[in-house]
Amino acid sequence: MRSYVILRRPKADQPGRMGLERLQPKPPEITVETLPDQALRELEADPDISYAENMPTALIEPLDSPAPAVAEAGASWGVAAVGADASPFTGAGVTVAVLDTGIDAAHPAFAGVTLVERDFTGSGNGDVKGHGTHCAGTIFGRDVGGQRIGIARGVGKALIGKVLGNDGKGDSGMIFEALQWALTEKADIVSMSLGFDFPGLVKRLTSEGWDIEPATSMALVGYRSNLRMLDTIMAMLKAHGALGTSPLVVAAAGNESKRAAVTPYRIAASLPAAADGVIAVAAVGRDADTYRVASFSNMLAAVAAPGVDITSAWPGGGLHTISGTSMACPHVSGVAALWWQALEHKGINGSAASVGARILASARRNVFAPDVPEVDIGQGMVTAPE
Template sequence: MQDYVILRDLTARSRPALESRSPRLSPSQVVPPAPEVEVARGLSARQIGEEARAPTVVGVAPVMRTALIRPIADGTATASAHGDAWGVAAVGADTSPRSGDGVVVAVLDTGIDSGHAAFAGMTIEERDFSGSGNGDRQGHGTHCAGTIFGRDVDGRRIGIARGVQRALIGKVLDDDGSGSSGALFSALQWAAEEQAQVVSMSLGFDFPGMVEQLLGLGMPRPAAISAALVAYRDNLRVFDRLMSMIRALEPFAQGPAGMLVVAAAGNESGRGQVPPFTVATSLPAAADGIVSVGAVQRRAGGFDVARFSNGSPQVSAPGVGILSAQSGGGLLELNGTSMACPHVAGVAALWWEDVLARGQVLPGSQAVMTRLLGSARTDVFAGAVQPEDRGLGLVTAPQ
């Protein structure tokens, strides 16, 4: 018996009749998709086979473990006793005329300490998908949220888009930092329904963890690896299909439409080891249509890629010695692509506001992504940094 994620398109039954009246139109032009995520528990192979054949079902995958991309210790990080978070100026948010005002941001993580001074005066809507209750006992989600839209704390600026007024906090990881693909997909659907324009995810599909889980159940190693690979593949397909459906909703929206998803590339590389090695961007950051983010650090002569940052991201952002909100109060410095990802989410909020302010009423996520990626800078790096390590460049706020 197995738990499964089932993705449905609730308009599927009505499409054949509509298409017969308009044969030249594609299904997405006839009627918008209506995605619905269901987590079905304890199904047999026969039962899930029957579900998969239903006319509304467009994707099925075994529920897979997810986990936060944990911050790591890094000797290059230096504690700062005063001053703003250095990433704010590095991405040009300190000189940008935009603040993120009017943009809705979703953070899918370990929750948030909504009573922290960094979030004073904001409208914060929390929903728990992890089963461990709202709030943030782990601290990761609070730190990420602080970098995206946190207000100043004790006179120190930590937030990129301090004008964001409404935030959606989907707790998809429990107090130990673990979750499931079912929780993630359900939260993405919720964020889309609530009209989030930017989504930040500093988490990954836990392939090694699933292999160990299956081995613990007595499965032979080759079978455990095979089963985990199938789950990894099928969850990626469901993820891609869900995001495709969400993008297909944009032309049907009334008002500013679209949802840009930003994800951390991962911390598995070992550039400082002997011999050095680089791990490719992990899922879901490597999925289609997602802005994947690598981490950079300050060096003499320009920015350098952090030793832990996974390769082939689309863009890079500050990820070492990042000052932000600490759950329970105060501020804390952390390192990781988890810390770089919210810099890009915050800059994306600034670009959303900029595009809308210029009179483009229905820009869609693609228009914002084009500006976000097209404005990335390459003239700020040390000479040895390669495109495969830093992507298109350092993400930069509108000026």
């Protein structure tokens, strides 16, 4: 008996007098079920069902930064680097979903924001790790102690899905259910600074008595099934976007690369960033008058954003400075909120497709050295609308 995530597509409605019911797609039903292996054949025979191994997930662990977490006058460097400090837009009217470790709802950075919290982990709302609070602060946090930390300070409503428990762990079922929830709640943007834990799945299988070789092989099967599930969900979100609300999904590329090692290496963007239709984000830091790719940042991202020495909100009411692609991802989510409002201001319907296109088209390459490869920064530094 193993745990699986089951996605059941809704049956098509019978057309009414005008046949309009067909134009309103329904979200899929997503459940987590414990099934024997023989039950999988029955699932495979049903064209309206997709399934995946319920795989462990974890936050993309940030790196401690030597920079002090003290309030400074003006905007944090990441806010200025993406041009948010010069943008006339604030993200007003845009709903952002943050799927992470929860949030410190009492933090002054979130004063005036309607926070809709939902716990998918069983550990209760709130943020013990601080990771979700930090990411949310970068997206829409208000100023703290005179320092600007948030990109889109006009966001008035945020969906806070706790998909990683108090130990920073979760599973793919929690993420898939939260994505469905975000769609139902009409989120415009979904931000995910987390990863699917392939080593954790191998470890779980070996703890059950598997030898390392078959455990690794089985973990690859599980990883592949989760990639297919994500691709299926993203395709369904795209279908919803053609007729109604569908969120733009942004995810951190991952921190597994080691460019500064004795034998340097780079690893490609991991799940969920690697799924089709997700905007994968690489991390960059300051380098004199230009920017450099962070040594830990995974490659094959769509765009890059500030992710080194990022100061943002932290549980307890203060600020904290850390680094990671987890910190770069919310910069892109915040800029996406600005673009969403900017398009609406021009009379263009904001959508995952239209905002995603602007994010890619407006990214800047000229702020990097000429020898920085595209595989490391994608289209370049994400840029707010002027």
